[in-house]
Every structure is written in C-alpha cells, then in structure tokens.
Amino acid sequence: MTDCRSGVVLIALLVLGADADAQSREATLHELEMERLMDQASQVFEKHDLPIEKISADFHYRCMRAVGDPSFCDCLVEKRPYILRFEHYIRITSRTKAELSYETLSDDSKVVVDKVHNLRDECVRK
Numbered sequence: 001m002t003d004c005r006s007g008v009v010l011i012a013l014l015v016l017g018a019d020a021d022a023q024s025r026e027a028t029l030h031e032l033e034m035e036r037l038m039d040q041a042s043q044v045f046e047k048h049d050l051p052i053e054k055i056s057a058d059f060h061y062r063c064m065r066a067v068g069d070p071s072f073c074d075c076l077v078e079k080r081p082y083i084l085r086f087e088h089y090i091r092i093t094s095r096t097k098a099e100l101s102y103e104t105l106s107d108d109s110k111v112v113v114d115k116v117h118n119l120r121d122e123c124v125r126k
Contacts, residue, residue, distance in 0.1 A: 052082050062086035075123035081115060092116045 056077050063073035063086055076089065092100065092113055100113060 055082065055085070059084075059086045059089075066090075071126055072123050075126050076119065079119055079122070081112060084112075084116065089116060089120075093120050 059080070060073050060077045063076055064070065066086070067073060080089065093116060097103075097113065102110060102113060105113065
C-alpha cells in the first residue's frame with residue numbers, strides 16, 4: 001500500500017502544480033485544501049485496501065458519466081497509471097502544461113503528465 005500512497009502524493013503534487021523539492025512560497029488556501037483532500041483519499045485507499053478492480057470500475061463509471069464512449073473509457077481504464085483517478089485525469093488533461101507549472105514539476109511528475117496526455121491522444125484515436 002506504500003506504493004499507492006506515494007502515487008497519490010505524486011498526483012497531489014502534480015494537481016497542485018508544486019515541486020516536491022521547492023517550498024519557496026507559502027501554500028495558498030486552495031492548495032492546502034487540495035492537500036487535505038488528497039490526504040483523505042489516501043487514507044481511504046489504505047483503510048479499505050481498495051483493489052485495483054474497484055478503483056478501475058469507479059474510473060470507468062465516472063468516465064462513462066462524463067464522456068459516454070465505452071471504447072474511449074475502456075482504453076483509459078486499461079492503459080492509465082493504476083493510481084490515477086478520473087478526477088486527476090480531468091485535472092491533468094484540461095490544463096495546459098503552463099497551467100500545470102510543468103517546468104517546475106519533478107521528473108516523476110513530468111512523466112505522469114506526459115503519459116496521461118499521450119494516453120488521452122491514443123484513446124481518442126481508437
């Protein structure tokens with residue numbers, strides 16, 4: 001479960017547009033609230049020890065509600081990083097790299113952003 005928690009932290013950093021190594025400014029109220037929510041989500045994963053199947057089913061359900069394209073949603077569920085929730089997918093793909101503060105992200109976070117953008121493009125083509 002440690003891998004899942006570290007993945008959630010990575011997504012939280014990515015969503016907040018913060019670099020894990022750079023704490024040069026004070027966090028905004030929004031960032032603190034996002035941190036609190038991500039912490040709660042992480043605790044839920046740990047407490048309930050949710051299997052990948054349940055996380056994937058939730059992702060698929062939310063994707064179908066938002067997009068309604070079974071082949072697109074199937075593709076996303078199958079190929080996404082397993083810790084990626086649908087809400088994270090939306091936050092990443094609905095913002096430009098500049099809005100995500102891409103240049104200030106850690107290398108691991110940049111990999112996640114690139115992977116999610118490439119995945120979106122791949123699944124759209126199917």
